[in-house]
Structures are given as structure tokens and as C-alpha cells.
Amino acid sequence: MKQLIDYILQYGHLNEEQINFVIQRSKVISLQKDECFSQPGKIPRQVGFVLEGVFRGHYYTNDGEDVTRCFIGENSLMVDYVNFEAQTVATEYLQACTDAQLIVFSKQSWDELSEKIESWDNIKNKMVQLCMYQKSRTGPVVSQDATTRYLEFINNYPTLINRVPLTYIASYLGVTQQSLSRIRKNIH
Known part of the structure; x- marks a missing residue:
């Protein structure tokens, strides 16, 4: 309380x-x-x-x-x-x-x-x-490339990346789960 x-x-x-x-x-x-x-x-x-x-x-x-x-x-x-x-x-x-x-x-x-x-x-x-x-708050700006949207997501929601299913994050970013996996692999 x-x-x-x-x-x-x-x-x-x-x-x-x-x-x-x-x-x-x-x-x-x-x-x-x-x-x-x-x-x-x-x-x-x-x-x-x-x-x-x-x-x-x-x-x-x-x-x-x-x-x-x-x-x-x-x-x-x-x-x-x-x-x-x-x-x-x-x-x-x-x-x-x-x-x-x-x-x-x-x-x-x-x-x-x-x-x-x-x-x-x-x-x-x-x-x-x-x-x-x-x-x-609208989701990421679709005119941004997917990597920029993902980096912005990490910045806005730093504690969520390991707490919510990737499918929800992909849905938020407007990308497929496969695209998100590629982006994550290239960044980390």
C-alpha cells in the first residue's frame, strides 16, 4: 500500500x-x-x-x-x-x-x-x-527504421526487454518476430 x-x-x-x-x-x-x-x-x-x-x-x-x-x-x-x-x-x-x-x-x-x-x-x-x-503515447514512428525503433523501445522501457514476450515487443514496434530477432542479434 x-x-x-x-x-x-x-x-x-x-x-x-x-x-x-x-x-x-x-x-x-x-x-x-x-x-x-x-x-x-x-x-x-x-x-x-x-x-x-x-x-x-x-x-x-x-x-x-x-x-x-x-x-x-x-x-x-x-x-x-x-x-x-x-x-x-x-x-x-x-x-x-x-x-x-x-x-x-x-x-x-x-x-x-x-x-x-x-x-x-x-x-x-x-x-x-x-x-x-x-x-x-503512440508507438514508435513507423518512418524510422526498425533498428531505431527498437533502440528507442529499449530507452523508453529498459526493464521490459526480458520481462515480456518478444511477440508483444515486435507487435509494439510494428515488425515481425523474425525481424526483431535479427535486429537484436545485430545489436547485442
Whole structure:
């Protein structure tokens, strides 16, 4: 729980009573590798904070191609926020790439934080802006060559290279797994 509180306090001040209220409104859950936190056709019901593990935001094209849009690691807020707030169905997956542990807030608990903690909306807005920025960050620039895209990936996600399947990284980079293997062999 300390990780979450430290994260929240980066964005504003809460007193001890408010911190306890946040803790009381949350719960810890575990997801196994490949389980989804959110998926298309279902209304997102929770806001998550990643304690352990890695998630990916992805979708399928009309041709059935699996496209990874972003990765979400430890100490990050994770939510399909627009659909969560509007209570409308998601269009993308938020899927565990590894076994994971999260702290989650239900929609009701999340709303209660706004009702009971005066500064919560300001704190929440800052956290959500960062979350949405990370999720909306477009993948590598396709006009760059594949090696440059891979080097940029290593720079942006240095701890993920050995934690997520290469097929997800290839999907994120917009290359085949065979191309990624060649690129990695030439670099390392």
C-alpha cells in the first residue's frame, strides 16, 4: 500500500485520515499472465495501480493483427479512463504480460474519494493525465527504421526487454518476430 500512497502524494497532500480513507476504499488483487484487466465489449469497472507486473494495451485490427499500443509497469495507474468515467464499453484490452498484483478501486470507491476528500479531484486529475498520456503515447514512428525503433523501445522501457514476450515487443514496434530477432542479434 505504501507504493500507492507514495505515488498519490507526488500529486498533492493528504492527511493521515484521508490516507486511511484511500486505503479503506481499495483492495489488492492478483492477475495471472494473459488475464485481462479490461477488455473490449465490457465496461471498465476499476482503476488499478500496478504493484508488480507488466501490462500491455492492445487491440486487433480488422485483419486480425494484434497491435500493442503501450506497456504499463510498476508504480503506474492503469485504467481505460474515458470509458470508466462514462461507463461505456472498452474498445481495447489491458492485459497482463506477467503475473501481476494491483491495488484497485471500484467505480463507487473512486467516486467516494472525490466526495470525501476535498483535494482528491486535483490529485486525481494529475494522476489521470499522466496515465492517459502514457496510454495514448503512440508507438514508435513507423518512418524510422526498425533498428531505431527498437533502440528507442529499449530507452523508453529498459526493464521490459526480458520481462515480456518478444511477440508483444515486435507487435509494439510494428515488425515481425523474425525481424526483431535479427535486429537484436545485430545489436547485442
